[in-house]
Amino acid sequence: MSSPVIQRPKGTQDILPAQSHQWFGLLATASAVLEAANYTRIDTPIFEATSLFERGVGDSTDIVNKEMYSFEKEGRSITLRPEGTAGVVRAYIEQGLHRSPKPVRLYYAGAMFRYERPQEGRQRQFHQFGSELLGLDTPQADAEVILQAMAVLKALKIEGVELHLNTVGTPEDRVRFREALKAVLAPHLPELCEDCQRRFEQNPIRMLDCKVPTCKTLYDGGAVETFLRTFDWSAEAQESFKTLCGILDKLNVAYTVNRRMVRGLDYYTGTVFELTSNQLGAQSAVCGGGRYNRLVETLGGPETPAIGWAMGVERLMKLATIAEPPALDFYIVTNQPAEAFALAEQLRSKGASVEVDLTHKPFGKQLAQADKRKAVNAVILGDAEVIKKQVEVKNLASGVQSAFSTTAFLASLK
RNA sequence: GCGGUUGUAGCCAAGUGGUUAAGGCUCCGGUUUGUGGUACCGGUAUUCGUGGGUUCAAUUCCCAUCAGCCGCCCCA
Numbered sequence: 084m085s086s087p088v089i090q091r092p093k094g095t096q097d098i099l100p101a102q103s104h105q106w107f108g109l110l111a112t113a114s115a116v117l118e119a120a121n122y123t124r125i126d127t128p129i130f131e132a133t134s135l136f137e138r139g140v141g142d143s144t145d146i147v148n149k150e151m152y153s154f155e156k157e158g159r160s161i162t163l164r165p166e167g168t169a170g171v172v173r174a175y176i177e178q179g180l181h182r183s184p185k186p187v188r189l190y191y192a193g194a195m196f197r198y199e200r201p202q203e204g205r206q207r208q209f210h211q212f213g214s215e216l217l218g219l220d221t222p223q224a225d226a227e228v229i230l231q232a233m234a235v236l237k238a239l240k241i242e243g244v245e246l247h248l249n250t251v252g253t254p255e256d257r258v259r260f261r262e263a264l265k266a267v268l269a270p271h272l273p274e275l276c277e278d279c280q281r282r283f284e285q286n287p288i289r290m291l292d293c294k295v296p297t298c299k300t301l302y303d304g305g306a307v308e309t310f311l312r313t314f315d316w317s318a319e320a321q322e323s324f325k326t327l328c329g330i331l332d333k334l335n336v337a338y339t340v341n342r343r344m345v346r347g348l349d350y351y352t353g354t355v356f357e358l359t360s361n362q363l364g365a366q367s368a369v370c371g372g373g374r375y376n377r378l379v380e381t382l383g384g385p386e387t388p389a390i391g392w393a394m395g396v397e398r399l400m401k402l403a404t405i406a407e408p409p410a411l412d413f414y415i416v417t418n419q420p421a422e423a424f425a426l427a428e429q430l431r432s433k434g435a436s437v438e439v440d441l442t443h444k445p446f447g448k449q450l451a452q453a454d455k456r457k458a459v460n461a462v463i464l465g466d467a468e469v470i471k472k473q474v475e476v477k478n479l480a481s482g483v484q485s486a487f488s489t490t491a492f493l494a495s496l497k
Numbered sequence: 498g499c500g501g502u503u504g505u506a507g508c509c510a511a512g513u514g515g516u517u518a519a520g521g522c523u524c525c526g527g528u529u530u531g532u533g534g535u536a537c538c539g540g541u542a543u544u545c546g547u548g549g550g551u552u553c554a555a556u557u558c559c560c561a562u563c564a565g566c567c568g569c570c571c572c573a
Contacts, residue, residue, distance in 0.1 A: 090546090090564065145571050149498080166573085195573085200498075202567070211573060278570070289571095357573095371573060395573030416532080450533035465531060479533070 094199070094207025096397070108405040109239060109396065110192055113212050116235045120227075122188040122214055127170035129194060133160035139169035139382055141349025143286050150197040163196035167213045168350075168375070168391055169382070175217060176384035185218030192396070204363055204398050213372075213393035220376055220388030222326035225354045229327075232358060232370050232392050233336070239403035244369070246338040247357045248328070251288070251345060252320040254352045254377050260314060261287055267310045271301055291343040302343065311342045320353065327354060350375040354390065360402055369402065370394045414453035415439045416446050417464040426464060426474070426489070433496045454479060 091097065098106050114124065133153050140147050152163040164170055171191060174180065180187055192212045201207060212235075216228050229246070236244050251257050265287050268275075272283060275290075279298050282290045291302055291311075301307060331338055344357060355373030363369065372392025379387035412435040417423040420441070427437040438456060440449040446463065453461040463475035463484075474492050477484035487495070 093564070150571075197572080199571070200569095201565085205572075209573070213573090292571095368573060393573055398573060418531090445530040446532050447529065448533090450531095452533085454533045461533080463532075467531080475532090477532075482533085484532080 092207070094201035096206060096208075102400070104408040105400065105403070105405045106396075109399055109403050110212065112238050112403075112405070113235045113394075113399075114190070114192070116238050117188075117190040117214055117231065120188070120231060122190045122231075125171055125174060125189045125191050126193065127167075127174050127191070128164075129196075130161050130163050131170055131173065133162040135169050135173055135382070136162055136165060139172065139350060139378060140166060144349055146197060150199055152196045152198055165197045166195055167191050167193070167211050167393055168215060168378070171213075171215050171391075172217075172378055172382055172384070172389070175387075176379060176382055181217075181379070181385055181387060186224065187217040188214075189217070190214040204395070204401065206397060210396035211393045212396055212399070213391060215389060215391035217379070217387055217389040220353075220374075222323045222330065222354075225323075225327045225374065225390055226330040228372065228390050228392060229331070229356055230334070230336070232356075232372065232394070235394065236358065236369070239399060239405070241360065241369070241399070241402045241404075243361045245359050245361070246331075246336065247341045247344050247359065248331075248338050249341050249344045249355050250316070250320055250324040250353055251351055251355055251373075252316050252353065256317050256320055257288075257352060260316075263314065264288065264290075264310070267306055274301065286349075288345045291345055323353065350378040350381070352376045356392070360398075362402060363398060368395075369398050409436065411436050411438055411456050411458040413437045413460050413462045414449075414456055414458035415462045415464055416449040416453060418443055419464055419466065419469050422469050423464050426462070429493055430496070433493070435496060450477075 118124075133151070136147055136151060142148070146165050151165055154161055171189060175187065175189075190213065193210065194208055195211050196208055198207060199205060214228065214231060216224055229248075233244070233246065252260060265283065268283065268287065268290065272280060275283075275298050276293065279290045279293050282293075290298070291307075293299060293302065328338075328340070344355065345351075351373040353374035353376060356371075357368050358370035359367045360369045361367070370392050372390070374388070374390040376388040379385065379389060413427075413430055415423045415427060415437060417440060420439070423439045427439050430437045438458070440452060442449065442452075446465065450461055458479060461477045461479055463477065468474055468486075472489050473486050474489055475484055475486050476492065
């Protein structure tokens with residue numbers, strides 16, 4: 084009797100051989116875009132002190148409230164990271180990166196964990212690719228980061244991407260906005276959905292994102308619409324947002340200003356943005372980001388403005404076009420393993436990909452394997468060839484086979 | 498956390514309250530043990546996600562549970 088099969092935990096995925104080329108190719112392509120802009124990769128631990136996320140991401144967010152994988156170990160509360168920025172900022176402070184020349188440009192990639200109900204494009208263990216630009220509070224920095232995100236999507240040949248932009252103002256603005264919004268919404272509270280009533284206390288700004296028709300209708304027109312249009316943002320925030328839009332206009336980058344787009348993490352200030360794809364289902368956001376001018380301070384570092392974004396790798400996988408893996412150059416058909424290994428090593432040192440048949444089966448069988456592996460050439464190295472210091476090289480597409488002396492064959496590869 | 502829906506081999510998939518659970522692809526073996534791709538032949542599910550119940554009898558009906566998917570919530 085065999086034991087029961089153990090299933091993978093809910094909301095996790097294996098990256099199988101059939102996908103791994105696309106998976107790592109995607110990460111390599113995205114990384115290359117950022118490296119080309121002088122961003123440097125940083126890798127931080129997958130788990131951190133729980134308080135890092137409570138303080139950093141914000142304890143009014145759903146992520147912190149109900150989605151964190153936390154556990155106690157020797158009296159310490161540890162949490163599997165639900166997002167990447169908090170850990171990067173922690174390292175920035177703790178490792179003294181804030182003393183390197185500003186701005187500091189970083190990117191990261193790795194697994195994140197949120198305890199949520201899985202569905203298409205949303206796993207419990209998922210992967211993000213993100214970038215952070217620390218030490219600059221200018222609309223030019225905002226533009227660099229947004230353009231960078233779009234460049235990554237372009238490099239991945241992702242079409243149908245839309246840029247949504249907004250500003251949530253300075254940190255002071257955000258507080259004022261929040262209170263003013265509550266004042267406007269308070270009279271309507273009884274008409275609103277349960278979620279909105281809850282949000283009213285916990286995170287009123289998120290109410291604007293509500294999808295319930297009755298709420299949506301209310302927020303779309305009348306007092307709320309007027310309020311959004313006429314809210315007295317600080318001159319600083321308005322000026323900065325205008326400059327950013329001006330840069331995008333000049334570059335003919337299409338965008339939509341969405342006054343109701345607010346993002347779920349508490350640390351955002353100023354510019355926020357999202358890139359969405361019309362080719363995904365309900366989880367249409369492929370990239371989300373924004374400015375977080377207070378986070379470094381909140382986590383105990385020097386006052387440091389910053390902006391960043393993150394992309395969902397699983398969602399990118401559904402959209403990206405990555406070149407096929409290169410074909411296998413040589414499949415060595417042999418009954419002389421020692422000779423075959425030596426030849427394989429020499430071929431590989433010249434950059435060729437080589438697989439050695441280890442089965443000792445008849446050459447017909449080995450050739451069939453060569454075919455199945457989609458090798459371009461079979462190299463036949465049997466007793467006769469070893470004696471003559473030769474190889475037979477057969478092009479599997481044409482069937483043409485010819486003999487070379489081993490040295491001539493290697494020399495021909497260059 | 499809520500609502501809906503699905504679950505037969507590695508993949509796709511037919512099927513029925515009652516002897517051996519179609520078929521296709523893949524894989525493995527053979528015809529062909531120093532020459533592949535085609536063709537032909539053969540093999541691979543003691544069992545229908547798992548557990549329990551109803552029944553003389555369940556893969557089929559019922560319940561629970563697990564997992565996938567869709568939507569809400571939230572977000573990448």
